[in-house]
Amino acid sequence: MAPNPMTVSGLLRQTVHYHLDNASYENALFFAERFAAQDPKSSEAAYLVATSHIRLRDFRSAYDVSKPAGFRGVHLGCTWVFAQACLALERHKDGISALEKSKALWSQKSCVGRHSPTSRTASPDASALLCLLGKLYRGYDDKKKAIGCFEEALKLNPFMWDAFLILCDMGVTVRVPNIFKLSEQVLQGFDQETAPLSVDPKENSMSGILEVSKKPSTRHAAAEWGPDPFATSSSSTDAPTQDTDMLAEVASHNDFMSKIQAARLRLANSANTASSMGGSETPTGGVAGETAVSRPSQEPPHAPARKARPAQVVESGLEGPPRMNYRLGTRRTRDKEKDDATQAIVDVVYQELDSSGGAAEKQRPTVPAADRKRTVSGYPVSRSTNADDSGTRRSARLNTFKPSSKANAGASSIGAPAGRELKKARPQISRIVRPGSSGSNVGRVVSGNRKPVECSAVDQGDTSKSRENIHQSSVARTTEPGIIKVEEALRWILDLMKKLGSGYYHLSRFQCDDSLQALSSLPAAHQGTSWVLALMGRAHFEQAAYPEAEKFFRKIRVQAPSRLEDMEVYSTILWHLKRETDLAFLAHELIDTAWLSPQAWCALGNSWSLARDPEQALRCFKRATQLDPKFAYAFTLQGHEHVANEEYDKALTAYRQAIAADRRHYNAYYGIGKVQQRLGVYDKAFAHFQAASTINPNNAVLICCIGEVLEKQKQIVPALQAYTKAAELAPRAAQTRYMKARGLLAVGQIEAAHKELMILKDLAPDEGTVHFLLGTLYRTVNDKQAAVRHYTIALALDPKAGPKIKCAIESFEDDQPMEDSMIE
Incomplete structure (x- = not known):
């Protein structure tokens, strides 16, 4: 006797879900194909086959299998997998079209809080679908619609963390406290154990006492996608719930029978x-x-x-x-x-x-x-x-x-x-x-x-009112402790996410001090995690505080030696600190751990660059870009190496590729500006420096570059304003104060220039250019003895600048005015 086809399909479906949940994706694909062969017209079978391909990262096969039902938007599961495959294959328009067609099938409520070890929702909710749609719009370069999708996703579910991160990376202004706040919708979503206790006593007196959590979204999904293999049906602990549910449905047709059964169960x-x-x-x-x-x-x-x-x-x-x-x-x-x-x-x-x-x-x-x-x-x-x-x-x-x-x-x-x-x-x-x-x-x-x-x-x-009052009072006594516990836990988690989100948001806007302050307010257990340590290290890196940043990344290497994210930043920190041995050891570890990671090849390239082997460094950077064409920092490092070799055309090409990969990568704009400045095209250099400063308004180096370009164009007063702003942002940066002192001396503000040079002499006492500028200042006020003394110190500290210093001393003895080129 032939078996029932529906029974066979149900067993195959359960087997596929079992292997998917146990990460046996090859087995899941095998049984999903058997399911599709058993029922070739089933959209659910196609969905399970495509899901298995997605888990195996075979995006092209997932695209082909899910396209018949997914592109038309007639099956939400196939559409979900099809859109994911489109995002991976960069076929953004197809994914957008499919999701837009399937909007009638979307569950408009958030399913957050409805997953447990024994139950789950079979279909994605509206927040997950909106987040995926926003990613597709972002890839399609429709920034306005992408932002709208991410905002709607966060309104429905504040735990949609990747939507928040993408908004920060896009440079969108967000109000972090308004996102991570407790709402009634979120509280009801997580309060599944006590949610049925709020049942109206007029409907059924037994439902508020015996029912465990009813999950409307799960039932809706099961009706749409077929039976959920994770729904427990034979457990002894769930038997009262199921009996009560079925009895309530039968009794709803007969009010008299409903009350008889209700009282009997109570x-x-x-x-x-x-x-x-x-x-x-x-x-x-x-x-x-x-x-x-x-x-x-x-x-x-x-x-x-x-x-x-x-x-x-x-x-x-x-x-x-x-x-x-x-x-x-x-x-x-x-x-x-x-x-x-x-x-x-x-x-x-x-x-x-x-x-x-x-x-x-x-x-x-x-x-x-x-x-x-x-x-x-x-x-x-x-x-x-x-x-x-x-x-x-x-x-x-x-x-x-x-x-x-x-x-x-x-x-x-x-x-x-x-x-x-x-x-x-x-x-x-x-x-x-x-x-x-x-x-x-x-x-x-x-x-x-x-x-x-x-x-x-x-x-x-x-008596009916009395019964309702008794039921409500018993419900209140039973549910109040559970609801209070859930609410307290949710408030704590959302407050934690608000601090983490504030730290990331401020860092994305390069407000490093605010970011460090928000991250420092975290509990000690969370401050010690690798993700938070990496954020704090990057914040110090953006402030050019390389020794402090190196401490945080060293902790990461001890705590999570297999972590690859942000290791390219750590290698750059070691490059700036001239730690050749440490950088070589880091590159060796990363290459051995993850041969196919772009971060490892960037670290190896920085190691060759510090060893003054630009050809090997360029090969490593190119390999990193081949592994990940969207890795903007590898293109930027490649451009820096071309600039060091005076290969300006290749450098410009590398910087432009970095901007194409990430439009908010300010380092690439800075690189193009430096190349244009060296080529003498000051207007283009100013435009690129200004673009980089718009992205990162708190970077003193970028503002100094703007001042230099303005000074080259004989705009001394705007240049001095730029130098002053840079000195306020980085008060201990010697280069910034030197530029400011030189600008003050050029406009004739002798006292202010002298004050800046005294501070600068304490910051960099062994810098010959500082003493040379002091000698020039004393020469301007006709203090020959002090001028000759500082010129002599400058000559001793920087012998390479001897001819320039000697010309300044001779012109001082002959009472000739000093040329601007001599000051520079």
């Missing part, structure tokens, strides 16, 4: 809790402590079994269902809350009886149930102190509907009309609950609910 939950404490058996014959919820069926639910000799049961202490107290050898009394909670069902029973005409003119009992004693099964008894009370209690459930029973007689004698007999109501209840069934089970259903007869139908609205 009482069963209390009875099982008590029996588990006392060691008794469950109604279904199971071991005590198991959930006594029967499988849904067309028959009315059975009442919990009762023992002939009730045992003493300790209160369980659980909140939620009404509690029942038992005492050995005495009659049981119910709580007032339980009377209020169960009165509604009795009223419904009488309403159905009245509507059917069985006892329309009969008056209901009017004695309050709280003032009357009851039997073990919960029905009222007479006030007489009969010696056979124990026997009456034993058979109270079965004799309730018999007119000759003592219990019934007692009940009818207390305010009930003499002509009323509950036995007449039994056929009507049977027809209401289960048409066509025998009457023997009806008494069991009614007695199982144990509903006391209370006042009149006038009080039905009050």
Whole structure:
């Protein structure tokens, strides 16, 4: 006999998901192809095959497999994989078109917080899709739409970290505190364990007590993509949840049946809790402590079994269902809350009886149930102190509907009309609950609910309100601690992300001091992570504080020796510090660890450059760009090496390739400006320096370069303003103060120039140009003795500048004016 094709497909689907979750992507691809062969018209099979190719980084195969359904946007899974393949293959327009077509299938709610070790959402939510769409728009060079997609993704899900990083890398101005803040939507997303406790008590009284987390998005996805293999269906702990869900759906069609089942489940939950404490058996014959919820069926639910000799049961202490107290050898009394909670069902029973005409003119009992004693099964008894009370209690459930029973007689004698007999109501209840069934089970259903007869139908609205208030109060007591814990944890995580995001955002805008301040406020455990250490090292690197930056990167090498990200920056730091041995050792380690990483080849190129072998350095930099054509820093290092060899055309080409890879790579603009400055094209040099300064406005070297170009164009005052700003940004930079002092001397501000030179002499006491400029200043004020002394010191410190210094001394003795070229 041939097996059921649907069963075969379901098993293959589960096998594919199993291998995907266990990173056995080759196995997943094998079984996904079997699934596709079994059901060739299934879009889900194509999705699983394409997903396996994506995990194996076979983007072309994933593109081809997912294109039929993905490009048309008819299956969200295929579209998701197809767009990812388009992003990897740089076919951005196809991916954008596919995602735009599939917007009708998007889940508009965020699924963050709905994943656990045993459950997940089968389809990506709107935030993930928007983030992918933003990446495609960015690759398509549509900056405006890309920013809009990333913003919408962060609004739906503040944990979409890559969207935030891309916005920072694009230079977009963002308000970090407004992104990483707790919202009601995020809190509800993570509060899955207590979310069903907020169910409206009007819908179903049992749903707020027994339901575990219902995941609407997961159900929607399962309906769309097929059964989720990760949804637990046979777990004993989940059985009450599933039974309750199915019972709630059946009961929604019949209000009377819904209330009967609701009360039955609430009482069963209390009875099982008590029996588990006392060691008794469950109604279904199971071991005590198991959930006594029967499988849904067309028959009315059975009442919990009762023992002939009730045992003493300790209160369980659980909140939620009404509690029942038992005492050995005495009659049981119910709580007032339980009377209020169960009165509604009795009223419904009488309403159905009245509507059917069985006892329309009969008056209901009017004695309050709280003032009357009851039997073990919960029905009222007479006030007489009969010696056979124990026997009456034993058979109270079965004799309730018999007119000759003592219990019934007692009940009818207390305010009930003499002509009323509950036995007449039994056929009507049977027809209401289960048409066509025998009457023997009806008494069991009614007695199982144990509903006391209370006042009149006038009080039905009050008792319903009371039941809702009791339910809401129990829900509040149960959910409040869980919600508070979740909210506190979310606030802490979002505050942590706000500090991390502020540090990265300020660094992306080259506000290094603000970045270091934000990162320093992190907890010590997070400050010691390699990602944070790399950010702090880069912040010091951008400030040209190479010794401090080297300390952070040294910690990274000890903590995470296999980390490759930012190692090209570390190699440049060692190049500036002239640590030839350390740089060679770093390059050797990186090459041995990751032969095909561009960072390793950049480190090797810097090592050859420091060893003054430009040809080998250029080969290494070119190899890095071959491995990653989007690695802008490798192109920039290649351009610097060409400038050192005075190969300006090749240098310009390398810098332009770096800008094409990253338009915010200010180092490439700076390189082009330096080449144009050497070629004497000052207007183009000024434009590129200005562009680099726009990206990085806090770099003193760039502002000094702008001042130099302006000074070459005889614009002394604007140049002096640039030098002053650079000195404010880097007060301990000797080159910046030297340029400022020279500009002040050129405009005739002798006192300000002298003040700057005194500071500069303390910063660089062994620099010959500083003493030469001091000699020029003293020559201007006609202090011959001080001028000759500083000229002599300059000659001793820099013998190569001897001819220039001698000309300055001779012109000073002959009282000739000093030329500008001599000052330079």
